Amino acid sequence: MPETSTPAEPVATDPPSTLAYAPAPTEARPQPRWTARDGKLPPTARAPATAAPTPPAAVTPAPTAPGAPSIEPAKPGEAKAPATALKTIARPTSADCAALMAQGPAVVEAAPDLPQSGACGIERPVRLKAVKMPDGRLVALSPVAELRCDMAAAATAWLRDDLIPALGAGGSPVEVVKVADDYSCRPRNRVRGARLSEHGRGNAIDIGGFKLADGRVLEVAGSGLPKPFRVTMRATACARFKTILGPGSDGYHENHIHVDLAARRSQRSYCRWRIPGTDAS
Numbered sequence: 001m002p003e004t005s006t007p008a009e010p011v012a013t014d015p016p017s018t019l020a021y022a023p024a025p026t027e028a029r030p031q032p033r034w035t036a037r038d039g040k041l042p043p044t045a046r047a048p049a050t051a052a053p054t055p056p057a058a059v060t061p062a063p064t065a066p067g068a069p070s071i072e073p074a075k076p077g078e079a080k081a082p083a084t085a086l087k088t089i090a091r092p093t094s095a096d097c098a099a100l101m102a103q104g105p106a107v108v109e110a111a112p113d114l115p116q117s118g119a120c121g122i123e124r125p126v127r128l129k130a131v132k133m134p135d136g137r138l139v140a141l142s143p144v145a146e147l148r149c150d151m152a153a154a155a156t157a158w159l160r161d162d163l164i165p166a167l168g169a170g171g172s173p174v175e176v177v178k179v180a181d182d183y184s185c186r187p188r189n190r191v192r193g194a195r196l197s198e199h200g201r202g203n204a205i206d207i208g209g210f211k212l213a214d215g216r217v218l219e220v221a222g223s224g225l226p227k228p229f230r231v232t233m234r235a236t237a238c239a240r241f242k243t244i245l246g247p248g249s250d251g252y253h254e255n256h257i258h259v260d261l262a263a264r265r266s267q268r269s270y271c272r273w274r275i276p277g278t279d280a281s
């Protein structure tokens with residue numbers, strides 16, 4: 001099945017309940033520390049002092065709707081805050097998006113516009129360098145992922161809220177997310193003549209595995225990832241993204257997980273990743 005074909009059959013998705021494998025962390029988000037590495041925002045550009053610690057009733061990050069960025073919304077009364085305090089990142093510029101994401105969930109920088117090459121190109125490109133965990137720890141993406149801003153936000157939320165806590169629950173925290181592909185001007189599955197891949201729009205990311213703090217490298221290939229984590233990874237990906245392809249899907253995704261936010265007429269996701277011994281296999 002080509003990379004982003006519209007599915008004709010029902011979509012096999014896991015219920016979000018499989019998130020129970022690793023309960024979403026309670027977000028005792030510390031006040032941001034504004035150092036040079038936090039980005040280009042001057043202290044005056046951050047949310048005003050009214051952005052006090054998050055009230056307890058709103059601290060549990062739940063899986064968001066597919067594509068919805070996990071960005072703290074501006075609080076009432078902040079409507080006239082600087083552009084970096086946008087309520088959403090629906091149509092920001094790259095610089096807006098980078099600044100907004102750098103306020104909390106990620107280390108990003110605005111990427112220069114790419115020269116158009118046929119249909120390829122990224123609208124509002126950013127470089128996603130690391131994910132900031134609620135405790136302030138950084139988890140690097142290697143290599144840095146160049147993505148459309150909305151896709152970077154979605155990937156950040158997935159990594160930060162779902163994958164890194166789930167895998168880290170096994171003992172050793174995740175240190176690096178291995179990126180198998182990001183922006184790439186190419187046809188789907190690198191098959192000559194095929195339609196443009198979502199990678200050609202910066203709208204897709206491939207995850208190849210993770211490196212843990214204890215030095216272990218857990219890869220998608222083979223059985224490198226613990227089965228409960230694979231189940232969680234699939235369920236959360238299928239809840240957040242539009243196309244999800246993994247091992248057993250089409251022969252092109254045996255060593256990485258592809259997720260994208262392809263525009264579809266249907267609101268359904270196309271989710272294909274076979275995990276032997278599970279209901280959705």
Ligand SMILES: [Zn+2]
Nearest residue numbers: 204205206258
């Ligand atoms: Zn891919």
